[in-house]
Amino acid sequence: MKNVNNPTIKKLLEKYKEISLLGKVNALLGWDLNVNLPRQASAFRSEQSAYIAEVITDKWLDSKFRSLLEKANSEKDLTLEEKAIVRNLNFTAKIYYKVPKELIIENEKVTSGAFIDWRTAKEENNFKKFQPHLTKIVEIDKQIAEHLGYKSNPYDALLDLYEPELTAAECTRLFNGIKKELVPFIKKITKSKDYTDQIKFINGLTHYPKADQEKILNYTVEKMGFDFSRGRVDISAHPFTTTLGPHDIRTTTFYSETDFRESFTSSVHETGHALYELGINSDFASTPLEGGVSLGVHEGMSRFWENMVGKNPNFLRFVTPIFKSFYDKQLAGVDEAELIKAFDLVKPSLIRIHADEVTYSLHIVLRFEMENEIINGKIAVKDAPEAWREKSKKLLGVEPKTDSEGVLQDVHWAYGNLGYFPAYAMGNLYGAQVLSVMQKKVNVDKELLRGNLLPVKNWLDENLHQYGSLYFPSELIKKVTGKPLDYTYFTEYIIKKYSEIYGIATK
Numbered sequence: 001m002k003n004v005n006n007p008t009i010k011k012l013l014e015k016y017k018e019i020s021l022l023g024k025v026n027a028l029l030g031w032d033l034n035v036n037l038p039r040q041a042s043a044f045r046s047e048q049s050a051y052i053a054e055v056i057t058d059k060w061l062d063s064k065f066r067s068l069l070e071k072a073n074s075e076k077d078l079t080l081e082e083k084a085i086v087r088n089l090n091f092t093a094k095i096y097y098k099v100p101k102e103l104i105i106e107n108e109k110v111t112s113g114a115f116i117d118w119r120t121a122k123e124e125n126n127f128k129k130f131q132p133h134l135t136k137i138v139e140i141d142k143q144i145a146e147h148l149g150y151k152s153n154p155y156d157a158l159l160d161l162y163e164p165e166l167t168a169a170e171c172t173r174l175f176n177g178i179k180k181e182l183v184p185f186i187k188k189i190t191k192s193k194d195y196t197d198q199i200k201f202i203n204g205l206t207h208y209p210k211a212d213q214e215k216i217l218n219y220t221v222e223k224m225g226f227d228f229s230r231g232r233v234d235i236s237a238h239p240f241t242t243t244l245g246p247h248d249i250r251t252t253t254f255y256s257e258t259d260f261r262e263s264f265t266s267s268v269h270e271t272g273h274a275l276y277e278l279g280i281n282s283d284f285a286s287t288p289l290e291g292g293v294s295l296g297v298h299e300g301m302s303r304f305w306e307n308m309v310g311k312n313p314n315f316l317r318f319v320t321p322i323f324k325s326f327y328d329k330q331l332a333g334v335d336e337a338e339l340i341k342a343f344d345l346v347k348p349s350l351i352r353i354h355a356d357e358v359t360y361s362l363h364i365v366l367r368f369e370m371e372n373e374i375i376n377g378k379i380a381v382k383d384a385p386e387a388w389r390e391k392s393k394k395l396l397g398v399e400p401k402t403d404s405e406g407v408l409q410d411v412h413w414a415y416g417n418l419g420y421f422p423a424y425a426m427g428n429l430y431g432a433q434v435l436s437v438m439q440k441k442v443n444v445d446k447e448l449l450r451g452n453l454l455p456v457k458n459w460l461d462e463n464l465h466q467y468g469s470l471y472f473p474s475e476l477i478k479k480v481t482g483k484p485l486d487y488t489y490f491t492e493y494i495i496k497k498y499s500e501i502y503g504i505a506t507k
Ligand SMILES: [Zn+2]
Pocket: 269, 273, 298, 299, 302
């Protein structure tokens, strides 16, 4: 690899390559599980995957690897790449080196039991069934935080597991800005003159054949610059993207024959993840600089494509005739403004995964506040359902009638992943800040109106994708945009776009 000359780092790279290769083998097993697996094969598959995960853990815990990393930590005069390699290895290794193995095993036991009872609790709308599990999970997460270490807030240690260096104080600063701007703006939208949450051509009855959706999707994905000789698109119940190698990125989509928006937006989203991975400097393959740098930046790229490109009114103007050529009967009499409102419908709702671009971040703010207060003992687990209802009312203006559509709706807590959610909202902020800079070089609206997506992809390749995990998110955003992360790019973008769509005066 270029710019790596230090002998200790070179040895570390050799050892890391084994970890990386095994990780890709496990990713292939996971892809196959989600796309192809016969029903009766799941037990054996999980045995295979668990075995590979164990071998990977052993490689991290290997005493030679550990002492090499310790040595690397005291090396002087390292290059940018060498420093990033050491930093990334320390980042991933901390869970193996700082948290006792017994606690990790206990965590696995607790969460696998929790998952089963969470599912029934959600089906039966019975929080009490999940409550003892959540109490244990919070206890274990607090212990994990103590082992990992933090300055003043234990929740910081959990946030940092998913988004490097993110803190609760930073989330509070950014999320308060989002709240201040978007809570009143959403009210303006729903009270605007022609507001309706009904779409006459998506009504549960009108039929949009899968074969047509597939053609539109392949056309769009190709226009985005996805290289089918370096990846595949398949079908799975929950769309996802996985990296099996530097020239093998797999995405999946899901077809709903009563709502053609679903496969379109999910494909554009997943292709955004794929383009990030495909655009990374190939010199970084099988090294600690491989892959997108964080969950938040990855979501930043996928949401950028989904919302800022795919649901950009100008791009929707470009695709309207395409949709209409396939669905001439279903969309008879539908004009482009109606199609734009169908894709960019703003509707405060209870369920995060169905949320639109404007309300989505507020669903995350709610989860961030809940987690931060639970970890710091300000909300008791038994009071979580009530706290959720209050926050939902304040932030979204809607109050869940059942816990199934409130505190029990997401699987993340059952998996023990407290600290994971904020990365989703960070993604929106990264995307908007990147767009603000891109617009100085690329006339995004004009290109999208003509269906030209390559200038956008090429800009991202050159200015962001190529860096892979060379820079941590806060450095990367400064490198790409010249400024530290702020919420104003996102709120200004939202207010401008949706004021136009809903005819709201901005002054
Ligand atoms: Zn995503």
